[in-house]
Amino acid sequence: MCGITGWVSFDRDLSKEMATLDAMTETMACRGPDDRGTFTDGPAALGHRRLAIIDLPGGRQPMTAETPQGTVALVYSGETYNFTELRADLMARGHRFTTDSDTEVVLRGYLEWGDALAERLNGMYAFAVWDGRHGRLVMIRDRMGIKPFYYYPTPDGVIFGSEPKAILANPLARHRVTLDGLRELFTFVKTPGHAVWDGMREVEPGTVVTVDRGGLRTRAYWQLRTQQHSDDRDTTIGTVRTLLDDIVRRQLVADVPRCTLLSGGLDSSAMTALAARQLAAQGEKVRSFAVDFVGQADRFVPDELRATPDTPFVHDVARLADTEHQDIVLDAHTLADPEIRERVLRARDLPMGFGDMDASLYLLFRSIREHSTVALSGESADEVFGGYLQFFDEEARRADTFPWLVRFRRDFGDDGDVMRPDLAQKLDLSSYVAEGYRTAVADIQRLDGESDFEYRMRRICYLHLTRFVRVLLDRKDRMSMAVGLEVRVPFCDHRLVEYVYNTPWALKSFDGREKSLLREATRDVLPKSVYDRVKSPYPSTQDPKYAVALQDHVKDLLARPGHPVFDLVDRERVRRAADRDTPVITQAARRGLEKTLDLALWLDLYKPEIVTD
Known part of the structure; x- marks a missing residue:
């Protein structure tokens, strides 16, 4: 990573232009605290910050290979989980290696197969190859979009980086946001390729982008495709378990301390238990970590989203799997700390956060980093296996929009609620979302003979796997890499995604519950309490002191009437939320306060040129 x-x-x-390259490279220091390197070759300049995970002394970058036709140089972020097999294949083809790193396998693989290497990789990765033999840059991103990758075309080439901040450090990149960028900020839909900053793009998941003197070209090497599923229930459950065992085994490989993120839900519990079983066979124990809030387990109040606190279930799993477990307990003051808000926003580059859930994730990762460098997460199992409430909500199922928006508006309100009415009219968010939805569902293939209900559920699964999951993966990456922690996501293995996506909904929910396949595939390693537990989202603090702190911070902001944030948000609406009695403050009002503070901080730190004409 x-x-x-x-x-x-x-x-x-x-x-x-080394001063500019150095400035771009240093913005990535948090992602790579262990080493730095740069490379130039005529029209090309590459920068790298390293977090050493595999072959600590041998994986330095940029990594180069000299050929009779010119130098080929690589900068690489991520992990290739099948690098051992690829290395053996390349050695059989005559390649010789000087390191044990997966980076060199990717470099040699490019020399052998060109950009067709992408189809052979299993992992999470974003990498760029300067091919001096042909005078071209090749940028490749993993299939699910686990690792971020941005680029900014220029009149004579391109600028790229793991995060927007690296690109924005180049004087050629304008710090400009237009109406379309604002639309992305105020809708909970991540448009493929959109980067909010005007002129900037994302390398889309499963895509190769090539740049040479002839211009820029893109090629999709992977897409989520519809296929017939003929396996019966028992075979399907067995296949899921076989895949999970292989995935976890591959993703436990590291030359640094590893751990798991454990929430007490089905996803993280299954992943932790499988990892514990595999490491126990090697005489090792898994370290596990969970986030909790001061007093929440004792004073927990069930609501529509969360029926139970996490901690009792976390401890059940830790006992059964015999992990070395630690709870990271956070208080309201820390969650609302403006310094933490700033670190979270700098990590994300944009005010697109989840409020206290972003802050707690950042603080959890910061604490874990004191003990481990690699963590396995249960992220994405809900998208793969169908675990969210909207999968079972009839209104969300039938709505001709992104199904999570139906649930979010009901439970949290709308981010656009704090917006100035004149800006809301210009943005016309409902039309923007509707067009995004039409574009998204146009790509879905329907099986011959597939019932209307099964096809509708396929659409919901597809939307979560190609739109919603990317929001959460980006959040996970930014919060973890801000503290130099590599978080791996076993449930995003493309083999598992492809297989489960094509299982009919009747199989995904064969017992009438969410994630039936995952539950049955791992029931032998789960405590009964977790096996029976109803889905509970990532925890959020219920401490009223957090909302009070938000209100106080917003009141300080309201005392600065000339702040540019009030060109975007409705001052009176925000004032009413800041003055509301804390016991009756709604989730929507709380989110409005968080959104206002994030927008104000973003405008202070990044000073974007906002164009609303």
Whole structure:
């Protein structure tokens, strides 16, 4: 896991632009605290910050290979979980290796197969290859979009980076946000390729982007495709378990301390238990970590989203799996700390956060980093196996929009609720969301003979796997890499995603519950309490002191009437939320306060040029 950046300018010699390259590279220091390196070759300049995970002394980057036709250089972020098999294949083809790193396997794989290497990789990755033999840059991102990757076309080339901040450090990149960028900020829908900053793009998941003197070209090497599923229930459950055992085994490989994130839900519990079983066979124990809030277990109040606190279930799993467990307990003051808000926003580059859930995730990861460098997460199992409430909500199922928006508006309100009415009219968010939905569902293939209900559920699964999951993966990556922690997501293995996506909904929910396949595939390693537990989302603090702190911070902001945030948000609406009695403050009002504070901080730190004409 690392941070990468670079610049290709076919009209200049970038060896004379080292100060700019260094500035771009240093923005990635949090992603790679262990080492740094740069490379220039005429029109190409590459920068790298390293978080050492595999082959600690041998995986330095940028990594180069000299050929008779020119130098090929690689900057790589992520992990390739099948690098051992690929290495053996490449050695059989005559390649010789000088390190034990997966980075060199990717470099040699590119020399052998070109950008067709992408189809052979199993992992999470974002990497760029400067191919001096042909004068071109090749950028490749993993299938599910686990690792972030951005680029900014210029008149004579391109700038790229793991995060927008690396690109924005180059004077050629404008800090500008137009109406379309604001629409992304105020809708809970991540449009593929959209990066909010005007002129900036994402390398889309499963895509190769090639840049040479002839311009920029893209090629999708992977898409989520519809296939017939013929396995019966027992075979399907067995296949899921076989895949999970293999995935966890591969993702436990590291030369640094590992751990698991354990919430007490089905996903993280299954993953932790499988990891514990595999490591126990090697005489090792899993370290597990959970987030909790001061007094929440004792004073927990059930609501529509969360029926039970996490901690009792966490401890059941830790006992059964015999993990070395630690609860990270947070208080309201820390969650609302403006310094923590700033660190979270700098990590994300945009005010697109989840409030206290982002802050708690950042603080959890910061504490874990004191003990481990790699963590396995249960993220994405809900998207893969069908675990969210909206999968079972009839209104969400039938709505001709993104199904999670139906639930979110009901439970949390709308981010646009704090917006100035004149800006809301210009943005016309409902039309923007409707067009995004039409574009998304147009890509879905229907099986011959598939019933209307099964097809509707396929659409819901597809939307979660190609839109919703990318929001959460981006959040997970930014919060973890902000503290130099590599978080792996076993449930995003493309083999598992492809297989489960094509199982009919009747199989995904064969017992009338969420994630039936995952529950049955791992029931032998789960405590009964977790096996029987109803889905509970990532925890959020119920401490009223958190809302009071938000109100106090917003009141301080309201005392600055000239702040540019009030060009975006409705001052009076925000004032009413800040003055409301804490016991009756709604989730929507709380989110409005968090959104206002995030927007104000973003405007202070990034000073974007906002264009609303």
